[in-house]
Amino acid sequence: MARLQEACEKAKIELSGVMETEINLPYFHEKTTLQVKLTRAKIESLVTSLVEKCKSSIDKAIGDSKISISDITKIVLVGGPTRMPIVKKFVENAVGKHPESGVDPMEAVAFGAAIQAGIMAGDVESDIVLLDVTPLTLGIETLGGVREPIIERNTTIPTSKDKTFTTAVDSQTAVTINVVQGERPMVADNVSLGSFNLTEILPAPRGVPQINVKFDIDANGIINVTAKDLGSGKDAKITIESSTKLSDEQVEK
Numbered sequence: 001m002a003r004l005q006e007a008c009e010k011a012k013i014e015l016s017g018v019m020e021t022e023i024n025l026p027y028f029h030e031k032t033t034l035q036v037k038l039t040r041a042k043i044e045s046l047v048t049s050l051v052e053k054c055k056s057s058i059d060k061a062i063g064d065s066k067i068s069i070s071d072i073t074k075i076v077l078v079g080g081p082t083r084m085p086i087v088k089k090f091v092e093n094a095v096g097k098h099p100e101s102g103v104d105p106m107e108a109v110a111f112g113a114a115i116q117a118g119i120m121a122g123d124v125e126s127d128i129v130l131l132d133v134t135p136l137t138l139g140i141e142t143l144g145g146v147r148e149p150i151i152e153r154n155t156t157i158p159t160s161k162d163k164t165f166t167t168a169v170d171s172q173t174a175v176t177i178n179v180v181q182g183e184r185p186m187v188a189d190n191v192s193l194g195s196f197n198l199t200e201i202l203p204a205p206r207g208v209p210q211i212n213v214k215f216d217i218d219a220n221g222i223i224n225v226t227a228k229d230l231g232s233g234k235d236a237k238i239t240i241e242s243s244t245k246l247s248d249e250q251v252e253k
Helices: 002-014 040-052 054-064 085-095 108-121 248-252
Strands: 020-029 032-039 138-142 146-151 159-165 175-181 191-198 211-217 223-229 235-240
Touching: 002 020, 032 040, 040 054, 040 085, 054 085, 138 211, 146 159, 146 211, 175 223, 175 235, 191 223, 191 235
Parallel strands: none
Antiparallel strands: 020 032, 138 146, 138 175, 159 211, 175 191, 211 223, 223 235
């Protein structure tokens, strides 16, 4: 299967420049040779639905950046698959501008990283400022498995934000802080980054204790979450060094 996958990948790349190619695998199964002609039209029919899903991502990116399509002056495509004519045409139709042809999509990210490194080192003069942001909303789990956002996605980092919560039952002396990442209202549909317990809360009727939960994200994206009972002064915390915990299934969603 590895040979077949490699041959299919090669054929896909070739079809970005030609209208037809052939997959030829001698001894694919025992003494049988696999020989299949593949056209650009065929592969485009196979990927059309996937390419069309990009429209929502394009709209979301433009919306998040607080600009309109008319503000866009150039389109730079990134990644090998963007060499496919169907992808180029789709982006052109979606944005109304022809993608730049002078930038190699396989090298665009590396060029950008090199320029940014030069700017940070003071070796390159530029009026462009690159700001890191939180890619997804960060929050905690509350009663009923509901996600309560604390830091919204696309917030520039470093940043620090907090919210105050309370207890759910009378005389509650401990709470579990479940840190979650994602945009869906229910915790079960998001990603849990970690959890910790705050104990020794002063006993009181529910709704009386004040528990402050604070998120601190540094320039490296490291998240420190602190929970503090304002009555007793008792606190607890967790450090999350990586917030990239999406499974293959979640990526598909």
